[in-house]
Structure formats: C-alpha cells, structure tokens
Amino acid sequence: MTVQGVRWTADQVLALAPDTASRRAGSRLGAAGPWSGAGSSGEGALWGLCKGSGSKPYRTVVDLADVSGPAYKCSCPSRKFPCKHALGLLLLWAGEEGAVPRAEVPEWAGQWIEGRRGRTERKKATASPSGPSSGPADPEAARRRAERRAGRVTAGASELEQRLADLLRGGLAAAEQSGYGLWEETAARMVDAQAQGLAARVRELGAVPGTGPGWPSRLLEECALLHLLDQGWLRRERLPEGLAATVRSRIGLPASADGPPVRDRWLVLAQYDTADARLTTRRIWLYGTQARRTSLLLSYGAAGRAPEPALPVGLALDAELSAYPGAGQARAALGEQFAPPAPTAERPPGTTTTLATARYGDALRDDPWLDSVPVTLDRVIPVPDGDSWQLADEDAALPLTPVARSRPGLWRLVALSGGAPVKVFGECGHRGFTPLAAWPEGPGEVVPLC
Numbered sequence: 001m002t003v004q005g006v007r008w009t010a011d012q013v014l015a016l017a018p019d020t021a022s023r024r025a026g027s028r029l030g031a032a033g034p035w036s037g038a039g040s041s042g043e044g045a046l047w048g049l050c051k052g053s054g055s056k057p058y059r060t061v062v063d064l065a066d067v068s069g070p071a072y073k074c075s076c077p078s079r080k081f082p083c084k085h086a087l088g089l090l091l092l093w094a095g096e097e098g099a100v101p102r103a104e105v106p107e108w109a110g111q112w113i114e115g116r117r118g119r120t121e122r123k124k125a126t127a128s129p130s131g132p133s134s135g136p137a138d139p140e141a142a143r144r145r146a147e148r149r150a151g152r153v154t155a156g157a158s159e160l161e162q163r164l165a166d167l168l169r170g171g172l173a174a175a176e177q178s179g180y181g182l183w184e185e186t187a188a189r190m191v192d193a194q195a196q197g198l199a200a201r202v203r204e205l206g207a208v209p210g211t212g213p214g215w216p217s218r219l220l221e222e223c224a225l226l227h228l229l230d231q232g233w234l235r236r237e238r239l240p241e242g243l244a245a246t247v248r249s250r251i252g253l254p255a256s257a258d259g260p261p262v263r264d265r266w267l268v269l270a271q272y273d274t275a276d277a278r279l280t281t282r283r284i285w286l287y288g289t290q291a292r293r294t295s296l297l298l299s300y301g302a303a304g305r306a307p308e309p310a311l312p313v314g315l316a317l318d319a320e321l322s323a324y325p326g327a328g329q330a331r332a333a334l335g336e337q338f339a340p341p342a343p344t345a346e347r348p349p350g351t352t353t354t355l356a357t358a359r360y361g362d363a364l365r366d367d368p369w370l371d372s373v374p375v376t377l378d379r380v381i382p383v384p385d386g387d388s389w390q391l392a393d394e395d396a397a398l399p400l401t402p403v404a405r406s407r408p409g410l411w412r413l414v415a416l417s418g419g420a421p422v423k424v425f426g427e428c429g430h431r432g433f434t435p436l437a438a439w440p441e442g443p444g445e446v447v448p449l450c
Contacts, residue, residue: 029088156193328366350378372429
C-alpha cells in the first residue's frame with residue numbers, strides 16, 4: 001500500500017473525530033503553518049511535529065496500514081483518540097498534493113510503528129488455530145453459569161410482568177405523577193437480574209410520560225412491546241430457533257457470531273457513535289458488493305473513549321464477516337482483514353420510499369422490537385414539510401426522524417441536493433428516516449451526514 005495511492009477526503013478524515021470539539025480543533029491544524037518535519041512513507045505511515053503551547057512540539061504519528069483502520073500516537077496530553085494533532089496531520093496529508101512529502105521515517109516514529117505492527121502480528125498468531133491455546137474451556141461449568149443466569153432473567157421478567165400489570169391496573173396517569181424514580185428503580189432490578197436489554201427498555205418507558213400530546217398512547221405501545229418481550233423469554237422453548245435467538249439478544253444475553261465467514265468487498269456506508277454516562281457505542285454499516293447485503297458492526301468503549309475499529313465513510317474493506325444468531329439480525333463480527341481500508345467510488349444499489357417502508361414492515365415479522373432497518377434510497381429530494389423535512393421520490397415521501405432534524409447533516413444533505421435527486425443511505429423505522437450518508441446524482445464522492 002502506498003499513502004499517495006489511497007488519499008482520503010477531508011470528510012473521511014473528520015469522520016474519525018471523537019466529538020465536535022475535536023473536529024473543529026483538528027480542522028484548524030490542517031494547514032502547514034504549525035507543522036514541521038512532516039513526512040510519509042510508502043508503507044502507510046505519516047508523521048510530523050506540531051507546534052503547541054510548550055517549548056517542544058508534539059510528536060504525532062499515524063499508521064494507515066493497519067487493517068482495522070488508522071492507529072495514532074501523539075505526545076500531547078489529550079485522552080481523545082484521535083487527538084486534534086492526529087486529525088490535523090491527516091487533513092494536511094489529505095489536502096494539497098505534496099504537503100506531506102515522501103521521506104525516511106524518523107527513529108521516534110519508526111519505533112512506535114514497528115512495535116505496534118509487531119504486537120498486531122503476535123496477537124494475530126495467538127488468535128489463529130495454530131497459535132498457543134489458553135486451555136480447553138469447561139463446557140459443564142459454562143452450562144451451569146448459563147442456567148443460573150437464565151434463572152435470574154426469568155425471575156426478573158416475572159417481576160417486570162407484575163409491575164406492568166400494576167401500572168395498567170392503576171391507570172397510566174399515575175405514571176406521570178410517580179416520576180422517573182419508579183422506572184429507574186425497576187430498571188435497577190432488571191440489571192440485578194442480568195437482563196440489560198429489559199433494563200434499557202424500562203428506562204425508555206420512564207422517559208415517555210409527560211412528553212407532549214399523545215404520550216399515554218406511546219407509553220401503552222411501549223408497555224405492549226415490553227410485555228411481548230417478557231412473554232417471549234418466559235415461553236422461549238415454544239419459539240422457532242431464529243426468533244428465540246432474537247429474544248435472547250433483546251433481553252441482553254451475550255452471543256457469539258456463529259455464521260460462516262463471508263469474504264467480500266465491504267463498503268463503509270456510515271459510522272457514528274452514541275454515548276451515555278457509562279458507555280460509548282459505535283455503529284458501522286457495511287455493504288457487501290458480492291453478497292448484496294448490509295451488515296452492522298457494533299463496538300463499545302468506556303465513556304469518553306472512542307471504540308475501535310474506526311472506518312470512515314467512503315472506504316472499502318476486503319474482509320470476512322460472520323453473522324450473529326437471530327432472525328432478521330443485521331449484526332455481524334469483523335473477522336480476518338486482507339488489506340487496509342481504501343477509498344472507493346462504488347455505491348450501494350437503491351430503492352424507493354414505498355419499498356423501504358415495506359422492507360421495515362417485513363423485518364418486524366422476524367423482530368417485533370426492531371427500531372429501524374438499513375435502506376439506501378434512490379433519487380430522493382429533501383423537501384420541507386411544515387416544521388419538519390421529508391425525503392420524496394416519485395412514489396411517496398418519508399418523514400425525517402427528530403434525531404435527523406437536529407443534526408447538522410440535514411443541511412449538508414439539503415446543500416448537496418440543491419433541489420435535485422440524490423442517493424441517500426440511512427435507517428428507516430417507525431419514527432421515520434434518519435439519513436447517514438449521501439451521494440450526488442452524477443459523479444461525486446460520498447458525503448457523511450452523521
């Protein structure tokens with residue numbers, strides 16, 4: 001791989017930023033002014049010295065050859081990954097040709113790159129079938145642990161059923177008067193029962209009362225879905241295996257990707273993070289050009305720490321993916337990667353707004369708790385709809401979700417369209433459509449919207 005052969009766009013670089021502040025700070029460092037000694041190698045390494053507030057410049061190095069996405073090292077005290085200096089160096093390289101010229105790798109950068117690549121190779125060898133083993137697992141002990149956890153989950157689901165019955169018996173108006181404390185206490189009980197999925201849904205229930213006109217109806221709908229999930233767990237032996245696996249996943253029980261590895265050229269359609277006080281969740285949507293299917297990579301990091309991998313929109317990945325169990329599940333695990341991610345001009349095929357809603361309806365048969373499905377819309381135009389927006393084509397129109405309307409990506413989509421049709425990838429569900437990436441009708445690069 002040569003650095004010059006896979007030059008990224010500024011949008012692809014900024015998609016790596018862990019937050020808005022880092023994106024702004026990195027953009028200010030994307031010019032030659034603060035940099036000295038910047039260079040690149042033919043093996044995917046970038047380095048440079050960035051002037052900071054101290055007497056010594058910060059040493060920044062980026063390894064673009066890692067198959068899991070770029071890796072970073074900087075002598076600055078920032079705990080963000082990538083830091084603003086790494087973003088600035090990447091922007092400098094992605095900008096004017098020759099701004100980061102070919103050069104011999106300095107010793108300080110070479111030591112880190114060689115050490116990191118050596119650790120990666122050793123880890124890969126250890127994980128391979130021929131590598132050393134940590135010893136055989138005890139299947140009987142694992143079975144007993146699974147039975148104990150299933151018992152706790154069953155007790156939690158039974159308790160939750162009683163609490164839902166008490167709520168409906170007392171009337172939904174009482175939910176607004178009791179406040180959020182009741183829901184948080186119930187959620188804590190589900191955590192104790194090791195049913196994290198139930199706990200998350202209980203917390204969502206607590207956020208519904210008093211949220212504007214029609215909240216009792218929305219609360220009743222969410223209670224019905226939670227009751228359905230409870231009953232699915234309590235009667236899981238009667239369910240088809242695919243649906244039973246979906247119930248286990250929605251409850252929050254861990255599972256391993258057991259599908260056969262599928263090697264393909266996977267297009268990175270979207271990457272975005274969501275965070276709460278405890279956890280940062282990264283979602284990466286990939287499209288297999290041969291398998292013609294869309295898969296989801298989920299990864300997690302402690303609050304304030306960006307998860308791995310990082311795969312900016314517009315790259316293509318030659319890799320294997322293995323599906324997780326469950327009917328209609330899009331989640332997959334990233335397996336062996338055969339080359340570093342590289343930019344591509346390929347696009348996924350699109351569909352109409354009518355077929356997109358039908359696709360979501362079909363998916364609900366396999367997973368009634370599904371919030372949305374991945375969809376690429378062809379030739380849609382963003383148009384205002386009162387205080388909201390929608391994506392319209394010749395068939396119909398899809399309203400945008402409240403989340404989409406609050407993101408700056410909406411205005412990037414409107415500017416890209418300019419009243420003309422565009423191709424848009426996003427998530428389509430009962431709340432509407434959330435655009436995540438878009439392409440102009442003619443030639444042009446992908447524009448991230450999240």
